[in-house]
Amino acid sequence: MSPVPSYDPTAVEACWQERWGREHANEPELDRPALPFYNLMMFPYPSAEGLHVGNMFAFTGADIYGRFKRLQGYDVFEPIGFDAFGIHSENYALSVGTHPAKLIPQNIEAFRRQLRRFGGMFDWRHELSTTDPRYYKWTQWIFLQLFKAGIAFRKKAAVNWCPKDMSVVANEQVINGYCERHPDTRVEQRVLEQWFFRITQYAERLLDNLDRLDWSDSTRTLQRNWIGKSEGAELIFETPAGAKIAVFTTRPDTVFGATYLVLAPEHPLVDQLTASEQRPSVNAYRREVQGKDVVSRRVGDKTKTGVFLGSYARNPATGEAIPIWTADYVLMEYGTGAIMAVPGHDVRDFEFATEFHLPIREVVRTGEPLPSVSQDGMLVNSGEFDGLSCRDAHRRIVAWLQAKGLATPQVQYRLHDWCISRQRYWGPPIPIIYCDRCGPVGVPEQDLPVELPFIPDFRPDASGVSPLARHKEWYYVKCPSCGAQGRRETDVSDTFLDSAWYFLRYPSTEFDDRPWDPQRTKTWLPVSTYIGGNEHAVLHLLYSRFVTMALQELGHVHFDEPFPKLRAHGLIIKDGAKMSKSRGNVVIPDAYIQKWGADTFRMYLMFLGPFQEGGDFRETGIVGIRRFLDKVWTTAHEAAALTPGASPALPPDLERKLHQTIKKVTADTESLDYNTAIAAMMEYVNLMRERGAGSRGAIEPLLVMLAPYAPHLAEELWSVLGHEQSIFEARWPAYHAELAATGDVEIVVQVNGKVRGRVTVGRGATEQQVVALALRDEAVRKFVDGKPVRKTIYVQDRLLNLVV
RNA sequence: GCCGGGGUGGCGAAAUCGGUAGACGCAAGGGACUUAAAAUCCCUUGGGAGGCGACUCCCGUGCAGGUUCGAGUCCUGCCCUCGGCACCA
Numbered sequence: 001m002s003p004v005p006s007y008d009p010t011a012v013e014a015c016w017q018e019r020w021g022r023e024h025a026n027e028p029e030l031d032r033p034a035l036p037f038y039n040l041m042m043f044p045y046p047s048a049e050g051l052h053v054g055n056m057f058a059f060t061g062a063d064i065y066g067r068f069k070r071l072q073g074y075d076v077f078e079p080i081g082f083d084a085f086g087i088h089s090e091n092y093a094l095s096v097g098t099h100p101a102k103l104i105p106q107n108i109e110a111f112r113r114q115l116r117r118f119g120g121m122f123d124w125r126h127e128l129s130t131t132d133p134r135y136y137k138w139t140q141w142i143f144l145q146l147f148k149a150g151i152a153f154r155k156k157a158a159v160n161w162c163p164k165d166m167s168v169v170a171n172e173q174v175i176n177g178y179c180e181r182h183p184d185t186r187v188e189q190r191v192l193e194q195w196f197f198r199i200t201q202y203a204e205r206l207l208d209n210l211d212r213l214d215w216s217d218s219t220r221t222l223q224r225n226w227i228g229k230s231e232g233a234e235l236i237f238e239t240p241a242g243a244k245i246a247v248f249t250t251r252p253d254t255v256f257g258a259t260y261l262v263l264a265p266e267h268p269l270v271d272q273l274t275a276s277e278q279r280p281s282v283n284a285y286r287r288e289v290q291g292k293d294v295v296s297r298r299v300g301d302k303t304k305t306g307v308f309l310g311s312y313a314r315n316p317a318t319g320e321a322i323p324i325w326t327a328d329y330v331l332m333e334y335g336t337g338a339i340m341a342v343p344g345h346d347v348r349d350f351e352f353a354t355e356f357h358l359p360i361r362e363v364v365r366t367g368e369p370l371p372s373v374s375q376d377g378m379l380v381n382s383g384e385f386d387g388l389s390c391r392d393a394h395r396r397i398v399a400w401l402q403a404k405g406l407a408t409p410q411v412q413y414r415l416h417d418w419c420i421s422r423q424r425y426w427g428p429p430i431p432i433i434y435c436d437r438c439g440p441v442g443v444p445e446q447d448l449p450v451e452l453p454f455i456p457d458f459r460p461d462a463s464g465v466s467p468l469a470r471h472k473e474w475y476y477v478k479c480p481s482c483g484a485q486g487r488r489e490t491d492v493s494d495t496f497l498d499s500a501w502y503f504l505r506y507p508s509t510e511f512d513d514r515p516w517d518p519q520r521t522k523t524w525l526p527v528s529t530y531i532g533g534n535e536h537a538v539l540h541l542l543y544s545r546f547v548t549m550a551l552q553e554l555g556h557v558h559f560d561e562p563f564p565k566l567r568a569h570g571l572i573i574k575d576g577a578k579m580s581k582s583r584g585n586v587v588i589p590d591a592y593i594q595k596w597g598a599d600t601f602r603m604y605l606m607f608l609g610p611f612q613e614g615g616d617f618r619e620t621g622i623v624g625i626r627r628f629l630d631k632v633w634t635t636a637h638e639a640a641a642l643t644p645g646a647s648p649a650l651p652p653d654l655e656r657k658l659h660q661t662i663k664k665v666t667a668d669t670e671s672l673d674y675n676t677a678i679a680a681m682m683e684y685v686n687l688m689r690e691r692g693a694g695s696r697g698a699i700e701p702l703l704v705m706l707a708p709y710a711p712h713l714a715e716e717l718w719s720v721l722g723h724e725q726s727i728f729e730a731r732w733p734a735y736h737a738e739l740a741a742t743g744d745v746e747i748v749v750q751v752n753g754k755v756r757g758r759v760t761v762g763r764g765a766t767e768q769q770v771v772a773l774a775l776r777d778e779a780v781r782k783f784v785d786g787k788p789v790r791k792t793i794y795v796q797d798r799l800l801n802l803v804v
Numbered sequence: 805g806c807c808g809g810g811g812u813g814g815c816g817a818a819a820u821c822g823g824u825a826g827a828c829g830c831a832a833g834g835g836a837c838u839u840a841a842a843a844u845c846c847c848u849u850g851g852g853a854g855g856c857g858a859c860u861c862c863c864g865u866g867c868a869g870g871u872u873c874g875a876g877u878c879c880u881g882c883c884c885u886c887g888g889c890a891c892c893a
Contacts, residue, residue, distance in 0.1 A: 218808055218887095225807060225889060232893085249893060262893095302891060329891045339893045347805080348891050414892055534887080571887090607829070609816065613809085621816065624829045630844095667820080676818070679828035686828090748824045753874040755824055779860090793873055799823050803873045 004637040007630055009597025013712040017116060025726060026078065026121045030507055030520060033075035038524045039066035040503055040563075042532030042540070043081045046107040048092055051114040053587040053605070053617055054533075054572045054579060060602045061569050061611045061672065062531040063120045067708035068669045069528075070121070071732045077524060078121045079506040081128035082108050085136075086495035090426035094459065100426050101454060104131055114590065119598045119711050126509045130498035135505060136428035137449035138515035139498055142547065143420075144431055144442045151198045151550055154440065157419055161190040168192075168423040189290055194421035195430060195491070199546045203227055203413040205560075206545055214565040216612070222537040228414025233398045235340060236406045237261055237313040237322075243269060245313055245324070248335030248412055251345065251375075252401070253393035255317040256382040257363035258340035259353070261324045262306065264332040265289045273324055275310025282307050282326060289328045304329055304352040315340075316406040317383070317397065327352060335412055344370050364390060418543065420494040425458040425467045427492030435479035435486040444480050450488070466490035499540055500547040503527055503562060521557060530563040531672075537568065567672055570614020572605070579617075587617050599710035600626045606674040606709065628682050629713055632706065635685065635694035636717035648695055652742060657687050658701060659740035662733050665705045674709070681706060696721060701733035749774040750801040751783040759800075767794040774800055 020026055028036075041062035044055050066078040084104045093100040108129060115122060128135050146152040159168045162179040168190075179185045199206075207227050210220045232250035239245070245261060263270050265286045274282045285307040306327025315322050329348055330339050343353035343360040350371035353360050362370055366377035375390040385393050401407035421430065429450045431443035443450055453474040458467045468490040469475050479486035501515075507524045508516040532540075541563070548562040571578065574585040592601045604625045609615030650658065661684040668677035681702060688698050700721065707714035707727050718727035741763060747770055749757040757777040761770055771792055774780050784804050791803040 221808060222888060228889090228892065230892075247893080251893080304891085327891095329893095331892070334892045341893090346893070348893080351891095412892075414889090538888085573886095576886095607816085615816070618816075618830090621830045627844095628829085671820095675816095676828080679818075682828055746824090750823085750874070753823095753872090758824080791873065793823085795823055799874090801823080801873055 004634050007633040007713075009599060009712070010594075012716045013117075013119065013598050016712045016715045017119065019715075020726075023726075025728065027123045027125055028075040028077050030077065030523070033077075033523065035074045036524055036528075037066075037069045037074035037076045038503075038507075038526075038528045039069060039076050039078045040506075040527045040530045041078075041080070042530075042536060043083050043499070043502060044111065045086070045088060046082045046084050046104065046111045047088075048096070048103065048107055049581060049586060050107075050110050050588055050590070052579060053589050053592075056114075056118055056589045056601075057572045057605045057614070058531070058533060058569050059115070059120055060118065060605055061674065064602075064606065064669065064674060064708040065529060065531065065672065066121050067711060067728065068732075070728050071704060071707060071730065073731060076121065077123060077126075077507065079126045079128075080115060080120065080122045080124075081502060081506070082111065082130065083495065083499050083502070084108065084129050084131045085427045085492075085498050087422065087424060087426070088495075090424060090458075093426070099454075099456065099458070104129075117593060117598060118589070118602065121711070126506050128502065128505055128509055130428075130495075130502065133449045133451050134512060135502075136452075136498070138505065139428045139493065139501070140431040140443070140448050140450060141445060141515055142501060142551070143493065143497070144445065144448075145554055145556065146197060146550060147432070147442050149550070149554055151201070152420075153196055153198065154193050155196055155417075156191050157194050157196075158189045158191050159194075159423070160187045162187050189292060192421075192423070194419050195432075195489075195493075196417040196419050196421075197546070199418045199543075200413060200415055202546050202549055203229070203415050204411075205549060206415075206542065209545070209561055213561060213563070215563075216566070216568055219534060219537045219541070219566065219568050222534075223542060226415065226538045226542065230412045230414075232410060232412065233401075234336065234408045234410045235316060235401060237316060237340065238406075239273065239311060239313045239324075240321075243272060243313075245269060245273075245338055246336045247338045247340045248410060249340055251342065251390075251394070252397050252407065253375075253379065253385075253388075253390045254342040254345045254363050255315070255340065255397060255401075256379075256385070257342040257344045257361045258315050258317075258322065259343060259359040259361055260322050260341045261313055262330045262339050262341055262352070263309075263324065263326045264330040264337040265326050265328055266332040267326070267330075267337045269338075270309065270326050273309050273311045278308060278310035282309060285326065292328075302329075304348070304355050306352065306356065308356075316401055316404070323358070325352075325356075333416060334414070345373055347371050347373065418494075418496075418546070420497055421491040422494055423466050423491055425452075425455065425492065427495065428452065428498070429468065430489040430491050430493050432489040433477055433479055433486040434489065435482060435484055437484055438479055438481040438486075440489075441479055441481045441486070447480070452492070468492075496539055496543050497547075500543040501551075503530075503544070504551075504557065516557075525557070526559045526562050526564055528565065530566045531569060532566075533571065534568040535571075541566070567612065569611050569672075570609070572608075572614050572617050574617050576616060592619070592622070596622055596626055597712075599713045600629055603629070603678060603709050607678050609675060611672045611674050625678075628685065629710060631685050631689060632699075632702070633713065633717065635688060636699050636703065636720060639694050639696045639699045640720045640722070642695065648693075648697075650695070650698055651691055651693055654687060654691055654693050654698060655739055656742050657684055658698065659736055662701065662705070662735040663737075663740060666732070666735060669705075669708065677705075678709065681709075703727060704730050704733055745797045747774075747797065748799045749777060749780050750799065751780060752803060753801060754783075756780050756783045763797055765797075767792065767800075770794065770800050771802075774802065 041059055066076045070076040089100050089104060093103050143152060161168060162185060164182040164185045179187050207229060210223060230250050233252045234246050234248050237245045306325050309324045309326060311324050312321040313324055341349040343349040344362045345364055361381060363381050364377040365380045366372040366374045377390060379385050379388045379393050398407050398409055429452055431450045432440050433443060434440055453471045455467050455471055475488055477486055477488055504516045507520040511517050544562050549560045551557045552560045574587060577583055579586045604622045607625060661680050664680040665677045688694050703714045703717055714727050744760050745763055746758050746760050748755055749759060757780040759773045787804040789802050789804055793801040
């Protein structure tokens with residue numbers, strides 16, 4: 001037998017990558033595909049550190065699925081792109097002192113090289129970058145459609161402001177109330193006019209549709225919690241002067257226990273309801289709250305503070321006058337910005353009432369000490385409603401107050417409208433022109449894109465205005481509506497808007513006159529399978545769903561859910577911690593690919609643990625995958641050395657194992673259980689080598705199953721076996737149940753549930769046959785010990801349990 | 805605090821419906837080949853006890869109970885851990 005050449009992954013991989021490129025192997029026919037399959041993975045942010053092992057883990061898992069679909073006969077479209085705008089890039093550019101316009105293309109180039117090297121089945125004709133004017137032209141176009149439809153609107157909102165930076169800082173950049181970049185400077189709250197998208201209008205639909213999406217339960221739960229639907233009622237508390245204070249509550253059954261009211265410090269009625277002698281302290285309190293930054297107001301110290309306004313309102317249930325307070329534990333953004341405080345049955349109200357000596361009344365008896373929040377109880381101290389359950393009382397009290405015009409059933413969401421304004425440089429300018437006469441006017445579509453001007457020093461300055469305002473030729477522009485002197489909007493849009501529609505662009509990247517081609521979109525969308533990390537379970541996925549819904553309503557797309565099937569992969573950690581630059585534990589795959597080859601490294605990452613759970617990166621164990629691939633290499637070469645006619649029939653046990661393997665690898669690859677699929681292929685190859693039966697008929701189906709995992713190696717060996725076409729033109733092996741289930745089976749014999757012996761019988765043996773055999777087994781007899789068998793439990797082809 | 809994962813050998817893990825716990829792989833130990841090493845191949849490897857031996861028995865899936873002929877898997881109550889949300893009324 002001729003000697004087998006040694007496996008040199010570097011050479012093999014370079015050769016096949018070159019050939020795939022030359023033959024356009026990964027570029028499906030987009031206009032007339034027979035069986036379109038849109039295999040999407042979350043596009044990366046091209047960081048300066050390069051593609052790290054977590055990216056590669058995600059992309060490998062997604063690529064395996066795409067290649068698997070390809071082998072099943074689909075025309076698979078697997079695009080890739082770059083999410084390159086955003087504060088992330090801008091901050092990095094600031095820290096190294098290089099302009100992002102220069103930095104980003106370099107990073108993208110490095111990513112491209114790495115992405116080619118790992119062997120992804122990417123259609124590079126359709127690469128995109130969100131920073132490309134040909135792309136963000138359409139990001140701006142989407143903004144304009146939403147603006148025209150009234151879904152984009154302006155409103156005031158609080159932001160974090162660093163007085164040193166003279167700039168808005170993101171919540172993540174505020175550390176305990178101090179600026180990340182200036183640890184001695186306290187961040188303040190500032191209120192700015194900003195652009196919002198009315199996502200709350202879609203809350204109910206975003207929630208309802210979740211039921212029909214093929215997503216993991218955990219991701220759907222995250223979205224549900226984020227949307228945060230609460231059902232309850234709005235109740236009216238009137239003041240003697242006739243002011244009406246509306247509060248939202250999920251517990252109208254506890255209204256008899258409402259002993260005071262609290263308004264958020266920003267509540268518009270605070271001024272009016274403040275008695276003159278209380279005005280100084282109320283104003284001081286409001287100033288103090290405003291001085292806090294957005295972050296510490298929300299997550300910081302939770303000790304209760306507040307001030308009495310000096311006035312009273314009538315409890316609609318009891319009719320008694322209760323004091324009105326203001327306190328920052330009540331948030332203006334949720335509900336009506338005012339609450340009825342029920343200290344007996346709410347922990348926060350209880351703390352506040354204790355602090356300020358306000359009355360605490362029990363109105364629901366639960367058997368637990370106050371405050372008790374359980375709804376398993378009976379009403380007390382609630383007049384005619386005493387004795388009712390919370391459920392019944394909820395309904396009846398709302399009806400009773402509604403009849404008096406003091407209550408309305410209501411639903412509230414935790415979800416807020418999406419603020420898309422960023423007072424930053426590195427993003428798509430929001431396409432709006434302000435005119436003193438016409439107000440905010442959309443940039444006419446034919447003038448898109450509003451290109452981001454090159455500003456060499458893009459840092460914010462002492463003016464406190466976004467850097468874009470300093471570029472005068474850009475900033476001043478004629479009003480498209482009346483022709484008068486206007487000014488451009490200087491904020492850019494949120495990166496999440498860039499990524500909320502990229503999947504629509506991929507199939508249509510060659511068209512510059514439309515955001516997406518209607519025919520292409522009909523053919524390819526919605527996405528067949530979307531694979532990405534759970535860190536995007538909420539924002540990115542929710543925003544994409546919302547944008548798609550809005551676009552459908554406006555007639556631009558034909559579906560309302562972009563990702564009917566989503567799979568979330570796990571996280572690769574290092575030494576028990578998330579990989580991050582600050583921890584210094586980021587693993588870069590390049591050196592491993594260099595040393596072991598992309599195929600080995602791909603499979604190693606998939607073998608590390610379940611794809612959907614992730615795992616801890618440790619380099620021990622890579623060698624096990626390499627040994628496996630070496631075995632496959634040797635076996636295939638040996639099989640190739642046999643003359644074609646001499647390929648012997650598979651031994652029966654190997655044939656059985658082959659079909660069991662096909663069954664398992666098919667099912668496991670489909671469900672992304674790649675670690676166990678790899679284990680099954682290893683078992684098969686081990687058996688093949690044990691039998692010395694590495695024939696063509698035995699190895700070829702294995703190579704096809706291995707191809708999604710180790711595409712270069714599979715191609716090479718396929719060609720060594722004499723095939724001229726790519727292995728990806730081959731078809732996934734067929735599973736034959738009758739071939740998987742041949743031969744004898746071993747049946748476990750238990751006595752009283754403990755394993756005491758084993759008997760070998762033909763498949764499908766009857767219970768009587770197995771019992772008879774089992775009772776002849778010495779060990780079994782010993783434990784039956786002459787006692788009568790009271791009962792037998794028989795599981796076909798698996799187990800017999802004798803109860804004595 | 806609320807919501808969701810998860811806890812199995814020295815390590816990563818597997819066990820599709822309640823049916824042989826630890827597949828597959830790493831590491832470790834022993835052996836073969838070799839002048840030697842690497843590579844490769846073979847054997848052993850959850851813990852404990854017994855036997856010259858083919859083997860045999862007991863214990864074992866975070867903890868405590870329960871259901872069942874049978875529980876890693878189901879139920880009840882805890883502990884630990886990871887992730888998300890967090891003064892959301």
